Amino acid sequence: MSSTEKRPKRLNWKERSFEVKMTTKTDKHKNNEVIQSNAPVENAPKRELVLDAAGTLPPENYIPRRKVTKLKWNGPIFEIQGYYYLENLPLLNDDMVKKSLVLINASGEKTEFPLKDKNIRQLKIDKEHGVDDLYLWSGFQGKYNLATDTSDGKPLPAGTYTVYLKLEVYVSTRKKYEQLFSLGNINEFLNDGFYSTKMEYFSAKREMKFNLLATYDEGVKTLKIKSTKLKDFNPAELTADASRKKGLFYRFFKKYGFKLFYMFFTLFPLQTKKVLFASDSRTDMSGNFEFVFAEMQRRDLDFDYHFSLRKTILEEKSYKEMIELAYHLATSKFIVLDDFYPMVYPLRIRANAELVQLWHAVGAFKTFGYSRIGRPGGPSPLSKNHRNYTKAIVSSKNVAKHYAEGFGIDIGHIVPTGIPRTDIFFDQDYQNRVKNDLYEQFPYLKDKKVIMFAPTFRGNGQQSAHYPMEVLDLDKLYKKFKDEYVFLFKVHPFVKNDWSIPYQYSDFFYDFSEYREINDLLFVTDVLITDYSSVCFEFALLNKPMVFFAFDVAEYVQERDFYYDYHSFIPGPLVRSTGELIKTIETGNFKMEKIHPFVNYFFENTDGKSSARVVDQIFLEQQGNDENLK
Known part of the structure; x- marks a missing residue:
């Protein structure tokens, strides 16, 4: 630049963002371009970079x-x-x-x-x-x-x-x-x-x-x-292989023979005192089954009870078991389910018989069933699953429309009795008994406060269910909370991850995933960490703090969707990382003011009498109607 040329005004980088000006040198360098800053940094040396004809810096000027x-x-x-x-x-x-x-x-x-x-x-x-x-x-x-x-x-x-x-x-x-x-x-x-x-x-x-x-x-x-x-x-091939091992006749019998036997047994009289409890997700009378059955026994009701319980839908039934199931389904006045039960859906339920769904979840959170038509893992519009329920219970009339849509049934079949297994949240004697049993079995729960981590699974169903445990930084949690808390994992039973707690953290982290009833664990829990699981409904009844660790909330909302806006729905703070989780627990900013209106909306009654209402409004009321028809 010649001495007669007017120099541009120099600006401090704090006053103006950096700009790059392209200028042309004297004729001697007319084919080259100069990059220079008109915003030099204080105390920084002046730099002038000369580009070659191709517009790139010569190699010697690239100093990484x-x-x-x-x-x-x-x-x-x-x-x-x-x-x-x-x-x-x-x-x-x-x-x-x-x-x-x-x-x-x-x-x-x-x-x-x-x-x-x-x-x-x-x-x-x-x-x-x-x-x-x-x-x-x-x-x-x-x-x-x-x-x-x-x-x-x-x-x-x-x-x-x-x-x-x-x-x-x-x-x-x-x-x-x-x-x-x-x-x-x-x-x-x-x-x-x-x-x-x-x-x-x-x-x-x-x-x-x-x-x-x-x-x-x-x-x-x-x-x-x-x-x-x-x-x-392909895990589906394992199921197919197991089915193929049963043989072609077995598969034919399961699909067609079972239905033919059912149709034949419908020619028998309907037994108005007969109740069948059927589940492919439990081997004992636990969950809603336990509380409804206990209430019926407490009243000494004149019913004839039968049970068909399996740990999983993958557990094949024998020919004898299928014939017996067809007979009981065809002759029972009340068929009671608590989860997905595929063998009943192709059947036409008899007139005056009741197929009752005591669904295991509380409230309405993430979309399910026919609410997910067209989404990954969603059902076919032609599917018969769930559509033959004559009654389904919910916690509140406010969620009745969501269950009617999810099950593909008329809203008139939805009964807001409340959820039987939540009765224990109003039974102080039961809570004390459970806590004492847990403290005796696991003494370390008594000496420190308890954090429980209970997320739902990721994936489109049981076959693809998993949870990426690596999103939690165990080392950070251990160092921050090991002196004051113990940390329990209660992972969804569908999760297939091969995961274990590192031995160096074994005095802080404990795996309770195999413990059957999560509600019992809630009584000894001081802080619940969850994400999209319905466990937040039950825990809200205890008016205790919870944190929603939803690291993938944007993707989950897009792929799975919810019945309510997630951010305004959750009765606690949303965090996306271990660092945010730690800060929330340390500061105690749990947004407790959201819990009371949350409970009022999602629970029709908070009196601990849901089991009684189920018995009164489904079993005895229907039985009374039958008596009046005689």
Whole structure:
């Protein structure tokens, strides 16, 4: 620039965002462009960069400066933080810079994860690592789950990957600089020089498991990740194989013979005193069954009781058991269910008989049944499931329309009796007895406060049910709460994850997933952590604090949907990370004021007499109607 040319006014970077001006040098350099900042940084040296005719910096001017300041693993989730810039190329505007993490396998295929551009002052990198303010937006952060964050939502494919940082700097709408560089020495972040974990994937038609190994590549000076596939199969084939082993005749009999026997037995007289309790999800009289049956026995009612109980729908019935079931279904005045029961749905229920659904859930939260038509895992509009119920109980008339829609039945068949198993929340003697039993069996529950983690499963149903335990940072929870609390896991019984509590945390975390009745555990729980599970309804009756740990709320709302707006519905704070969870429990900001109106809306009665209402309004009222018809 000649001495006679007027120099542009210099602005402090604090006063104005960084701008890049393209100018032309003297004739001697007329084919070259100069990039210069008209917003120099205080105390920073003047820099003038000359581009060649192709519009790129000569190699000698590219001086990469980068440092990984944090690299932490939790299962397949890893967090990374640091800075990356090209010396002589200012980064004063976050709109002009983009960074990403690039994984390149042996075939040269790239998997790219975007990084968040961070201000070095926010990360305290400027002081700790001496990064010049000229590179204000050189900082980056990222958090990725290698089991789910790939383009297809599956674990990182099998292969060996070299990890690089990618930096893109835009100097105009037409030009940008791009640089791929190694992470540098990250060995300090790997205990014993490596990190190993597993990655899992579950769907109705595919189940996969991988081993993930992270090491330091001394030659390239970066992180190396190896993904090894351990298993890959279709779980539906296992069920099909089990069915095929039963033979063609068995399958024919189950589909057609059972129905023919039922039709034949409908020629027998309907037994007006006969009650059949049928379930494919329990082997004993627990849950709503227990409380309704106990109430009927307490009154010494003149009924003839029969039971058909199985642990799971996958447990095949013998020919004799199917014939007996067909007989009882055809001749019982009351058929009582508590869950999904596929063998009854193709049947036409007899006139004057009652097919009663004592559904296991309370309230109405996430959509189910025919409310999910057209969604992944939703039913076919032609399905017969649930549609033959003559009665179904709910906790309040406010949710009757949702259950009518979900079951595909008329709203007139919905009876707001309340849910029998919630009666214990109003029985102080029962609660004291349960607490004493639990304290005697598990003494560690008595000495400290109890946090219980009870999330629902992820996936479209039992075949694909799982929960990504790695979203919880066990180490952080342990260090923060081990002196004051114990932490119980009550995982949904459908969850198939191969997961166990690390031994170093065994004096704080305890797995109660096999404990049958979650309601009993609620009585010794001080803080409940859940997400989309209906357990929040029962716990609200105790007026105790709960936190909603919904790390995937945006995706869940989109894919599963709810009957109510999730944010306004939940009677407690929403958190998305372990850090937010810890802060909420520490501060005690539980939004307790939301619990009372929540209970009033979702419970018609709070008197502990739901079992009595079921007996009165379904069994005795119907029996009385039958007597009047005689």
